[in-house]
Amino acid sequence: MSAATTPEELLHQARSGSADQLGRLLEIYRHYLRLLARVEIGRSLQAKLDASDLVQDTLLEAHRSFPRFRGSSETQFVCWLRQIMAANLANLLRRYLGTQGRDVRLERELAVRLDQSSRILDRGLFDRGSSPSHQVFRREQAVLLADALEKLPENYREVIVLRHLEGLTFPEVSRRMGRSVDSVEKLWVRGLAQLRQVMGGVS
């Protein structure tokens, strides 16, 4: 994860057989994947499925399947990771449903959840850039954001994740967090201000 080595370089080295570099490469995306996993799994399922487990499974699977990965850019790599995670999540849900027997309401709930998560997976943290290099920058930014969020105090992170990633309104966020709207907004302001510091002068 050192700044000296770009993901592409790591990718290249990993491709030439360096298990070490593959490990480092995958590690870069842990926060990013966990953030996505968290949003995907959604609150209602959090008790049943653990985002960290999902991420761990995803990284393991990625490690195993790496030889089959054909891409060379970070974009492709992150997409590939997301696909693995989506498949893992689907499996987990299926298994969960399988052991629980049929519960139509739960299934419906899950279907909705899954739709949402796959939408998120699809849209991901990928924004269109106006040039290929800009795109890379954006993507990097998304992974950086996940890392930066990881560094915020939990309350701050929570507000930002709920508001911006789960797309809730402030009143909804306040209900979710069991705090007043006022205090949630203050946390938000603080979170944003600190985020900027954590990420440095990028803007």
Place this chain on the structure above:
Amino acid sequence: MTDNSQQHSGPTDGRAGDAEPHDAILDDPRLAQAAQEYLGELESGKRPDRRRWLERYPDLAEPLGQCLDGLELVYHAAPLASPLSDHPAPPAAATSDPAAANPLGDFQIVREIGRGGMGIVYEAVQLSLGRRVALKVLPFAATFDSKHLQRFRQEAQAAAQLHHTNIVPVYAVGCERGIHFYAMQLIEGQSLDALIRQLREQAGMGPLEIGPADTSSPSRNRAPSSSGPIDATGDWSPPWSDSGAAGPPPTDVKRVEPAPTQLSSHFSTDRTGNERERYRTIAKCMLQAAEALEYAHQQGIVHRDIKPANLLIDFRGTVWITDFGLAHFHDAPGLTQTGDILGTVRYMSPEQASGQRVVLDHRTDVYSLAATFYEWLTLWPVFAGRTRHSLLSDVLNRDPRSPRSIDRGIPVELEIIVLKALSKPAADRYASAQELADDLRRFLQDEPIRGKRPSLVEQARKWSRRHPSLVAAALLVMFLGLIGSLVSNWLITRANDRTTAALAQERLRAEEAERSFQQARQAVDFLIQVGQEELVYEPPPQGLRKRVLETALVYYQDFIAQRRGNPSSQTELIAVQNRLKKILDDLSVLEGAGQLVLLSEPVVQADLALDHAQRKRIEGIAKDFDQRRSEALHNFNQLSFSERRSRFLELARANDRAMRATLAQPQMQRLAQITLQLQGPRAFNQPEVIARLRLTDLQRQTIRQIEMDTFASVWAEVKHKRPPPDDFREKVLQPAVEKILKVLTPEQLIQWKELVGPSLQGVVELPPPGSVPPL
């Protein structure tokens, strides 16, 4: 990226204030306010001017600047579920797209004309023929595995075989440089989606209010709805999409020429114009679409994604359905639910929305077409849910608002047609698009349509489906019971009038009575079904189930009595009787149980002055009875009819014997009195009461009227989905009885008082065992 290393040096160890000189300032409420306004601008697709914000709050400039920076970071890096998608227009949309330079096979792209759920649509020229076409580029090239690709080709090719005046012809399906595309006729017109939006604007209704999760409503503004899908697949969009130029905001799918105002004025809601003509025009369009669907269904192709965005209307007012054979691919991996999610869910049939992997048949299109035209008629979506979740739940559980309650001008027939096609169970809809088309044609020719308002029974069924709780079932029992008595009143009236009324009138009445009878029978059959199937799961002692079955029994007995001696309905009678026998078997035992239940009530026990030993014995009998009944019910389905019958009868007799052995004669009589007291107006339908009081025909008619009024008041409550009052007996039944008593002569009153004896003091929770006469 250059700051990659810096993130490690950020303040990770404390709260913001620790490293932040403006700690207190950060709590200034204006900051949150300003940041939210800024976010609002971002989310509505604008590019807020950062400087303006900072100038507005000079004293807060520094912390606000940090906030806005943070906000920009989050906002641009996390376009996930926030209500945005209005990022700067995707460059892939550029007119200077490199794709324009390189033909895709036979097709030279001219310009982008829209984006939809399934990809980008370009105007293109088919080089070999020199004709203009709409070229839809599908976004899944990279993620599709070969199996899906094959399926896509099959579907697309099947769709390409469709030749109908109201289906956009597909000219070619192809793949070039890994890009899959679909060439079709270029329709000079507008999507219904856009038309409805304009009509709303003209009507001063403004855009539909959209919730935060609703990133892709078809009606808010076109940028989000159409750019969504491409966001999702940006990675997989054609390799030539890396253009540096920013394109214009995407427009609606295949909205080719900027002349929509013409169209919308054509379909204007302007009330001064010929309003009726407007509805007829809509009906004509729906007719065209229904016929196109019927044609496709005949070819074995179900569209599965009928929605306003997939109906195009050209400048002659002709409707064109597009995107046949593509809906399946919304589910394809790597293409999951791209973009226009709500835009699709809104028009999903309940069977689609349920997410169960049922095979969708053509009736899903019938539903979606109706949902589409409902929106055109009313300018409101069938369900305006703001999140996918609430929409799904509405599609599954809520009945649509009647179109005429939104716009009184809508013809009744159109409302009936649309609502029938929107029925939740596919079986209640038109069986085919053709039937729908036929009814629309009848409407247009001013003939009576076939579709009908849901009958009382259907309403009851729908209602109970929506309110599956036991309370609801109990309510259902109550009002069906009242319907039943209402109907038997009809039957009695018919019998009474037979001697006096003119023959023609008699026939009318007879028909009406017959209809009512059929309806009542259906209602009671449904009741039985509830009792036999649904309420089996009620926990013991199954009080509600007993009540349901008891109610059914009472009405069956009424039916039998009323139909006896009517040779024209012998088969009917036999069928009813067979059913009755089955019910009787079940209930002979429950009747006794009903009296047992009543006897278990402390109030009744006190009234009958049961001594301690008697109470103990009643308790024992009840327990014993419950056990034997559950034994008898065990393997119920495996038992033959006669076995069941004999078991039940045996049980019933044992029960009856035990009770008679326990109670003294006066106590049995008193129990009968209490039973009558608790029956409310229905007591006056009991043969022994009628005989004892010698009620005249006139009196019985008046009594029936009172009963009907009672029914009407309860019905009104039920219709408004209010549960009956807890003191239903006092508030509703008791006043009705009082009214009836006023009809009686002094002699009859005396008789009545003897029949019911002194009032029971106290409240009985359970109703008496119906008006079931001893077997």
